[in-house]
Amino acid sequence: MQATADFHTHTVYSHGKGTVEENVQAAIKRGLKTIGISDHGPGHFFIGIGGINKVRQLRKEIKSLQQKYPQIEILLGMEANIVDVDGTIDVTAEMLAELDYLLVGYHKLVRPRSMAAFCLGAQNFTAGWLDLKPERLRQQNTAAICAAVERYPVKAVTHPGLQIDIDTKALAAACIKTGTLMEINSAYAEKLEDYVKIALRLGANFIVNSDAHTPERVGDFSAAYRLIEKVKIPLERLVNITR
Ligand SMILES: [Zn+2]
Numbered sequence: 001m002q003a004t005a006d007f008h009t010h011t012v013y014s015h016g017k018g019t020v021e022e023n024v025q026a027a028i029k030r031g032l033k034t035i036g037i038s039d040h041g042p043g044h045f046f047i048g049i050g051g052i053n054k055v056r057q058l059r060k061e062i063k064s065l066q067q068k069y070p071q072i073e074i075l076l077g078m079e080a081n082i083v084d085v086d087g088t089i090d091v092t093a094e095m096l097a098e099l100d101y102l103l104v105g106y107h108k109l110v111r112p113r114s115m116a117a118f119c120l121g122a123q124n125f126t127a128g129w130l131d132l133k134p135e136r137l138r139q140q141n142t143a144a145i146c147a148a149v150e151r152y153p154v155k156a157v158t159h160p161g162l163q164i165d166i167d168t169k170a171l172a173a174a175c176i177k178t179g180t181l182m183e184i185n186s187a188y189a190e191k192l193e194d195y196v197k198i199a200l201r202l203g204a205n206f207i208v209n210s211d212a213h214t215p216e217r218v219g220d221f222s223a224a225y226r227l228i229e230k231v232k233i234p235l236e237r238l239v240n241i242t243r
């Protein structure tokens with residue numbers, strides 16, 4: 001298997017360790033044709049990208065790196081957070097206009113936009129801590145993430161079901177309906193097997209990403225490849241993998 005692109009990498013603009021240029025150089029070394037920089041949205045406590053000016057600065061940096069490294073396509077994305085129960089994300093229309101693509105990830109520790117979102121976040125935090133999966137909470141989470149997929153031009157949902165319990169079947173249905181990809185995240189591949197099996201059976205299409213937080217991990221899909229072989233995902237269901 002050979003990857004053509006990695007759309008999910010972090011840099012110092014959120015809590016990645018490497019610069020944009022270091023990620024680009026790593027992607028070239030891996031033989032990728034496309035590298036996406038997708039730092040955390042601004043709603044993420046402590047680590048989210050700081051506002052529209054930072055996004056514009058990042059866009060400028062990518063533009064000049066693109067001239068320096070014409071052998072690879074460098075894209076600007078973002079890993080948006082869900083900040084309200086109706087699926088609202090933390091990436092504004094102004095920011096969205098700067099991006100080449102949008103990823104959405106359901107994370108804990110994000111700045112809630114309403115009291116309902118605060119309560120949902122607190123319940124998810126507690127449920128994760130106590131290792132509980134109450135059905136009502138799962139339904140509310142599923143409604144929020146499906147709404148996000150339907151409301152925004154989401155390229156892919158990152159690591160579905162990783163930190164927050166959701167109904168994979170409902171999310172896969174929403175992704176199929178809207179042409180949204182589901183991610184096979186190589187940083188957490190072992191934890192995502194159950195979701196991948198369900199989404200595969202239902203007919204979703206996948207994208208493989210590294211979720212690299214260091215340049216060394218850019219394009220490192222080894223754990224994802226093991227899962228793809230184990231679960232036997234046909235290559236035509238993986239948009240960025242060739243043989
Ligand atoms: Zn994430």
Ligand SMILES: [Zn+2]
Pocket residue numbers: 008010079158211
């Ligand atoms: Zn990430």
